[in-house]
Amino acid sequence: MTNRFQVLIGFALSSWLLTAVTARAQNVAPGTLHSVASIIAADPDSSKRVTLGSAFFVEVPSKAYSGSSFVYLITARHNLFDSDGNPIAKLRISLQDSRTGVLRQDSLPLGDRWFSDPKDESVDLAALPFAPARANFTTIPLGRFLNLGADTTIPVESQLGAEAYYLSVISGAELESQPVVATRFGRVSVAQPAASEVPSAGKQNLCFLEGASAPQSSGAPVFLRNADNAVLWGMVEASSDGSSQFSGLIGVLPAAAIAETVQAMAAAQEQKP
Numbered sequence: 001m002t003n004r005f006q007v008l009i010g011f012a013l014s015s016w017l018l019t020a021v022t023a024r025a026q027n028v029a030p031g032t033l034h035s036v037a038s039i040i041a042a043d044p045d046s047s048k049r050v051t052l053g054s055a056f057f058v059e060v061p062s063k064a065y066s067g068s069s070f071v072y073l074i075t076a077r078h079n080l081f082d083s084d085g086n087p088i089a090k091l092r093i094s095l096q097d098s099r100t101g102v103l104r105q106d107s108l109p110l111g112d113r114w115f116s117d118p119k120d121e122s123v124d125l126a127a128l129p130f131a132p133a134r135a136n137f138t139t140i141p142l143g144r145f146l147n148l149g150a151d152t153t154i155p156v157e158s159q160l161g162a163e164a165y166y167l168s169v170i171s172g173a174e175l176e177s178q179p180v181v182a183t184r185f186g187r188v189s190v191a192q193p194a195a196s197e198v199p200s201a202g203k204q205n206l207c208f209l210e211g212a213s214a215p216q217s218s219g220a221p222v223f224l225r226n227a228d229n230a231v232l233w234g235m236v237e238a239s240s241d242g243s244s245q246f247s248g249l250i251g252v253l254p255a256a257a258i259a260e261t262v263q264a265m266a267a268a269q270e271q272k273p
Helices: 255-270
Strands: 036-042 049-061 069-075 092-097 103-107 126-129 163-170 180-198 202-210 221-225 230-236 249-254
Touching (some): 036 163, 049 163, 126 255, 163 230, 249 255
Antiparallel strands (some): 069 126, 092 103, 180 202
């Protein structure tokens, strides 16, 4: 574990009890729809706000405090920086307020204050301890990650051609509008992580899903479906380099990288007095 994870300051234990919602979309697992949100920022050329990408909430149970959990916000790291590599100012996350039912915008720290993969900071992943109060959202439990639980293990050979879906939020132009979660389905094309060049992120080891993604979907959670359940397969990346053999497919950062990061963060937080 790097020192970056050992110096987590100011973040207390979170013990949020979150109620799963019933998914109305066919083949979408209950409890996953409201796990995603949009990251937005001010457009420097206008007074409007633009969507930079997607993010989602992950929950890691505490090993030291029974019944408590850590809640983290996950996104693709390149969503938080401009084309020159500078942190984007005045980041916000768009959430539905649990009291009013309308969208609100909560502030987020600059990208250089988020946390990276503890073993490899070049991985296009950013994580933040973040559990917004009085907001409608659900978390993806760590036990729902691919290959982290006996009841959710899906062999690699069974992943090829398997049904998968990813989620992103379509928000209206007005702050008072309701968030709409878009569900996009596809089939697994590359189940073993393979090297690929990603614009704004460099070389990444990604799996691939059939289809094409928009920049606003970068950072969205991707789930694999089986007969009984859905497990987190990974996170949508930006489109891979068009010159690669994976042109036209959606890159997916494997869930293992996400799990490694949030587990290291939880371990560091539990060491705090």
